[in-house]
Amino acid sequence: MLGPSPGERLRTLRELLGLTGAALSDMCGMSKSWISQVETKAREASEEGLRAVAESTGTPMSFFYARPSSIPLDSLHFRKLASASRTVTKRVQAFYSESYRITEDLLRDAKYPAPPLPYATSDDLAMDDIEELAAQTREALRIAPDKPIPNLTRAMERSGIAVAPIVLTDPAGEEQSGTQHHFGLSHWGGIGDVALVAYFPGAQGDRDRFTLAHELGHLVLHTFRPHAKDPEAEANSFAAALLVPKSRATVDITDRLSLTGYARLKATWGVSIQALIMRGHAIGNINESRKRSLFVQLTQRGWRKEEPVTVGHEYPLLLWTMLERGYGSKPYLSAAEELAIHPTVLRSIAPTPASKSAARQVMQPEKQADVLEFRRSSKRPDGALDVAVR
Template sequence: MPTALEASPGERLRTLRDLLGLTGSDLARMTGISQSWISQVETNAREPSEDRLRVIAEATDTPLSFFFAKPSSVPLDSLRFRKMASASRTLTRRISAFYGESFRVTEEVTSDARYPAPPLPYAMANELTEEDIEDLADQTRVALRLAPDKPIPHLTRALERAGVAVAPIVLSDPAGDTASTNKHFGVSYWAGIGETALIGYFPGHQGDRDRFTLAHELGHLVLHTFRPRAADPEGEANRFAGALLLPRSRAEIDITDRMTLEGYARLKANWGMSIQALILRGAAVGNIGDSRKRSLYVQISQRGWRKNEPVTVGQESPLLLWTLITKLFGTKPYVPASERLAIQPAVLRSIAPQPVAAATAAAGADHGSRTNVVQFKRRGSAGPDEPANVLAH
């Protein structure tokens, strides 16, 4: 039975429903257990029997240990989301539950493997100037062991080697189909110095969008972990992302007021940023004015590039969590890890996908459209102070 440090089974039951996107009636139909019993347990109006929890566990392919697991240390009201304003509250609640469970698992496996916490810089001042954000982005490049003025070949791997875990979030609906999350892009949390950091993102069809999401969420970790009440956190994180992906020293050289969209397309191939993000970056460093920016955006709309830009940036795949769980649970880790980590195998497959399976899926999605794909090279060997080749290929 749970200890004082663990959530009640009722709380965990509600978390399970949120995690799987199930209503009380959905779960009642799946299990044959009345909806009123489910509701009473979730509100702690009655104690659940282990037999009924076992029925729910079997019906949802969830280990019984899930109901007695210590809850995530993430305060869900502190999560930072990159999402559209019209994103569904119900879906956002589900993503919060999914992220909370992902964070709990990440804490456990990184602790068991003694993987180092990220050495990220962090902002403390109440107000940040644009120069402050630029400087913090430069400091973050140093922390990630990146060149100060070169493109980032593989942002995901740079984050993971520095101790920031990255997890793709793929949700399914009750019918087993992939649920739409196209109004959400990313979510992140870091408790601070010496603590676990996890960036969750929703894989899309555009590698440049995913890279910007990771950089944006990293911005939240650096800028808002100790400044939770910043006036414009999303704007600051966007500025940080641009500065991280294309440092000011290069943006001031590479972007000019006379550059055509074709020139921006060439920059996209080099820096792994969308044309639209590059235009905003040029404006942020003062190299293009408002009228030129508006003109470029009109041209983008006229060419139909708002949602479908030319030049495909190769998609990145995370590796850290898969590497750690295979070290702990073997080469076929999902089932044996499920009971120990108190998590559904399907959730574990989402946040720690098998690299070969992920590569095969990506190859299938890109079949017939490989022309002009920008594949960023992997970083070289880990330095002497990095974990002993835990991410070696």
């Protein structure tokens, strides 16, 4: 098998850092034409030129000789808005591909178990099939069949599914604009292979939880069904079924439930009011007229943009734990050279946890008590419930 082309890796680095050819030329001192010709393989990449690029961007030289990601980009499950910038999307794809490569190296070196996920193979999936697969996924992740999921991130990581936040920054170190149009990406090679779910952290913890459940749905529903007719709708249905099992949704979500009641359900399940309304409609407990009425009420109260219950954020630990074990408590620079990656990628997908001792909990599930904390917010004039998920 032929090794990677330095030109291909140069293009990947540009996309990874969000740089145009002109911008990279200004940084490293190599001409724009040299960069273009190396990327298109019209000329050989000189060691001197690559080193100039490496030093100016803070990239280890090993990056240019690393094998590319093992996943084809067209196999990625990608949740984004239609308005997402094509340039940012290309950067996101490069970021995810490199993240997956690093995840493979870290988890396989640590002999971390592969996820025992169920999977769909039938071309035609009914809603009942999706409900059943969601129930099987709860069992595979060792989650109670009919209880709220205290920490979905931790349940996924303990079952072998790596979870990585993606934060793209501009040259000044500020978060890049445009990423708000992207939500998550995922890939699983199948039985015995590595799975990685990446997401863009948002302002609301319930949105992030739904994104993780949605991407988990892609792994279960579409790894062996890559040409499903409407994969996004299926993944949304799976996410709702995973987060709020039908046995409980049928009882809790009725056509008489008020928005205040939905707010209390949100505090219980860590799922947005809007998603709960859609869940009630999907299982037949709410008709179309009632659904429309509830959404009108949400708009009138201003809750379509800002709902009244706060769901705390979940924080991944698995990839950080692997880095810390291999490279110490300050792993980014030392790991970057050996893993052949820009340190920015490592800092994004494996952020340092607020508590170093917390990182060890991901490998010691029997000592971790996941809980939902409920409290009334003293900062909210309406006295709405806050819920912190940790």
